[in-house]
Amino acid sequence: MKKQYAVIGLGRFGGSICEALRKQGMEVLAIDTNEDKVNRYASIATHAVVADSTDENTLKSLGIRNFDHVIVAIGDNIQSSILTTLMLVEQGVKNITVKAQNDYHEKVLNKIGAHKVVHPERDMGIRIAHNIVSKNVLDYLELSDEYSIIELMAGETVHGKSLIELDIRAKYGCNIMAVKRGEHIDVSPSANASIKKGDVLIVIGADTDISRMERALFDDD
Template sequence: MKKQFIVIGLGRFGSTICKELHHLGHEVLAIDSNKENVAKMSKHASHVIVANAIDEETLKSIGIRNFDHAIVAIGDNIQPSILCTLILKEMGIKKVWVKAHNAQHHKVLEKVGADRIINPEYEMGIRIANQLDSDKIIDYIELSNEYSIIELVATNKVSEKTIRELDIRDRYGCTLLGIKHDTDLNLSPSSDDTVYQDDVLIVMGKNQDLKKFEEKGL
């Protein structure tokens, strides 16, 4: 379903989001105070505007209220990011996602009502660290402080065993969401499906349970 997005701030992070959303077929309004940044996005957005994103009257004049989703990716100066987020929420934008630069910035964004706060460096650092921690882990997504989703490579230990035989839920308290076999993805596998060496298991659970499964189950 086609959606309408505003992307404010067209540095590396914002421009990447803008390009991908546009590529996925959504309508994207790209805004930045820097003319060069805006010019670079002219072919990767539905509309591009050079504007001051902390000027409420300017935002009103370009029809910001017609959009349900906004991504605030303003540069290293956190004050404009906070002010822009506050203005967008006061104008009734339903979903405002904001890039945070540090923990203090994150706390302030929570106070002013950001719907989701993104910490790219922190989140990527967590994922990379977990991949480095184990040769079995291909990817890692943190859902909360307690729960995560990980992708694990199946070893010879579990090869040619069915999901019923592995009994991942009862033994380790984890949920098997899917199995990747070569280019095929089996979502919600049945108890009779078989795991083979080098398959990728997509597993969700508490962090300590996932660690137990990784160390003892594979």
């Protein structure tokens, strides 16, 4: 069976999640208090309804507890976001992801039982900053306050060298999870794997270690 998702709040963030889930073939219920937004996503989502997510009876009537995952993507109304999350927790929703506006909002959401809290604007800011600082950084995913996964484009410095020659784990404390070359992805590459200019290395490690490695091996400017 297809998993069922509900997206509450159809701003840019909620709307993009709604579209992405539908493209992956998932069933999506789109919810917002704004009729124009609901009409906009009526042809995209499986179902789209105008509803107040802070009303307990409304959520019950939608059968919200039966959804596999509910995403609370409410925009600037922090009070509505918190109340909605609380209602979802009380109704026993299995997976609740909530968009936070700031750190205080996140603390409250965690305390009342949100399963995952995201900061799309902050996280995108971090990614853009990494891309600005280094042309070799293709993507960046923060795992915690100290650890990340990063995609790095191989340049002249590492061209023709094997992973054992680079000795990245011993020298920098980072691990190469995979190497992408065109359409081919080598997961857990062997120590003898040779790196070519243009390869994409997917690296996991502490932020400080990644920065040291990046400066030493991937700063070809």
